[in-house]
Amino acid sequence: MSLVFQPSANIARLKESATLAVAAKARALKAAGHAIIDLGAGEPDFDTPAFIREAAEAAVEAGATRYTATEGILPLREAIAADANRLLAHGAQITAAEIVVSNGSKQSLYNACVCCFGPGDEVLIPTPAWTSYFEMVELARAVSVPVYGDEANDLKVTSAQLAAAATPRTKGLMLNSPSNPTGAVYTRDELTAILDLAAEKGWWVLADEIYLRIAYEGGAQSALEVAKTRDNLIVINGVAKAYAMTGWRIGWTIAPVAVSKAMTAFQSHTTSNAAAVSQHAALAALERQSEANAAVNYMVKEFRQRRDAVVAALAKFPTIRYVHPAGAFYVYINVAGFRGAADAGAAFAAAVLEEHQVAVVPGSAFLTPDWIRASYATTESVAVEGVTRIARCLTGT
Ligand SMILES: Cc1ncc(COP(=O)(O)O)c(C=O)c1O
Known part of the structure; x- marks a missing residue:
């Protein structure tokens, strides 16, 4: 047959x-x-900057050719935590236990969607938004709810627009600043209002900060700089855009330990660890700060x-x-x-x-x-x- x-x-x-x-x-x-x-x-x-490429070559010669821990090598997770702690405004310091390294921030976002959202959950997506958010939320069998920003506000959404789109089934929202596709950047006040609303409602916030370092007018704010609590916050970042490392496929999440454990378990059954050599390249990018x-x-x-x-x-x-x-x-x-x-x-x-x-x-x-x-x-x-x-x-x- x-x-x-x-x-x-x-x-x-x-x-x-x-x-x-x-x-x-x-x-x-x-x-x-x-x-x-x-x-x-x-x-x-x-x-990719030469010092990163060279660090990767040296890592391969030194034996970075095997499986690593699913959640990533400890020195890289520590370097990510140290980098993020420089931004942190409130709360306890971020530790390596809150970091999961993946094959690009795309996988990090997907891990977070699958682990936090499920059938019947609604996820607010400020729109226009990166094409994959809608698909990832739907692959998690949740419902993506586009919330449209006004042109007068550079197509960014306000906390009031998010509140108006919410229902008792709302489980979280995707945030992306600077934005793909618009290039718009949320101000500190806009971000604060949205994070305050999400904390009050108990929504997960998936803050995709992959373009954070590429901002021209006084820089872009990280959710880590303004969030009063990290209990509902998952920050997603990676090396692809800022360090010109798209092909190396390294991204990560900064999330509460329970979420990080769930995402590690999920990743352990799907892709295992990100490539060892790429993790060492990312480590050089984060550790060798002046270069x-x-x-x-x-x-x-x-x-x-x-x-x-x-x-x-x-x-x-x-x-x-x-x-x-x-x-x-x-x-x-x-x-x-x-x-x-x-x-x-x-x-x-x-x-x-x-x-x-x-x-x-x-x-x-x-x-x-x-x-x-x-x-x-x-x-x-x-x-x-x-x-x-x-x-x-x-x-x-
Ligand atoms: C908004 C946004 N998030 C995430 C990604 C994925 O980046 P990565 O290469 O780290 O998977 C992209 C790539 O285009 C993007 O535009």
Whole structure:
């Protein structure tokens, strides 16, 4: 008897990551010889700093080739705790027992979703939001509840909007500042109001701080700097974006010990430990602070220059609306009404790729179809040329 694949109930509603799908299409066009300006990328265009690569080579030679503890090597967890303690405003110092190292912050987020949320639970997701939040919450068999931010507030949500969207089934919320896709950064007051509400309601807060160090106007606040309690707080971070280490796949959670134990048990049955060599590379990134700060500051300065150049290029087209990009490396542009399409972002992304050879990500990937995301994690001249073509396509000039 031949077996016809029917997706299981677990994945029946799963969609391919739209951001990765655009990248694949742009790659295919490039491979076919087209000169594509790729503003779809979600990763720094820099190489991992040399001192980190060298530390990884040395670690391999010293024998970092075997399984490690599921939750990660102790020196790395201690270095993560020490790094986080520098931000901490209230409460007891963070210890290694509160840290679980995973294969990227994506896995850390998924571990947290599976361990904290389950069937029937509702999870508030400030929207637009990174495409994977919705899928992860649904894979945990919980219900994702998008809460839309106002354009006047850079598409950020307020604590009042979250309170209005809550029901007795609300179990938690996802926070992401600086934001992918918008580049918006929550202020200290905004973050405090949201964390206070979550603490009062007993909601889990999954604070995804993967872009924390990439912020341009006075920096971004960590939840650790403002939270009055960590009892309901899970901070997710990693080395991918700030240290240009996307391929090394190291992320982590800082969470109450009981949650950390549950996530370790879950990870022990799914992927075990993150790659030993990558853990040693991340250890160098966190421990060798002066070299790391020099490298991170250089990359952030570069991103800032590109951000300024992209904003200057867009300013030449005063009718174009976009979210002020205060962090990360994205600019979120409104394309509502483009050629009368219902999904304006998808229609625009297709048109700008075919007619102007620029790859962007349609906003439907982030549940806001009237928008598109352009990444400036590329050289300044390419980023400026790309957004100028976007602006021409949008304004028909
Ligand atoms: C908001 C956000 N969180 C998490 C991740 C995942 O990062 P990592 O490479 O650490 O898994 C990404 C990657 O694009 C992201 O944009």
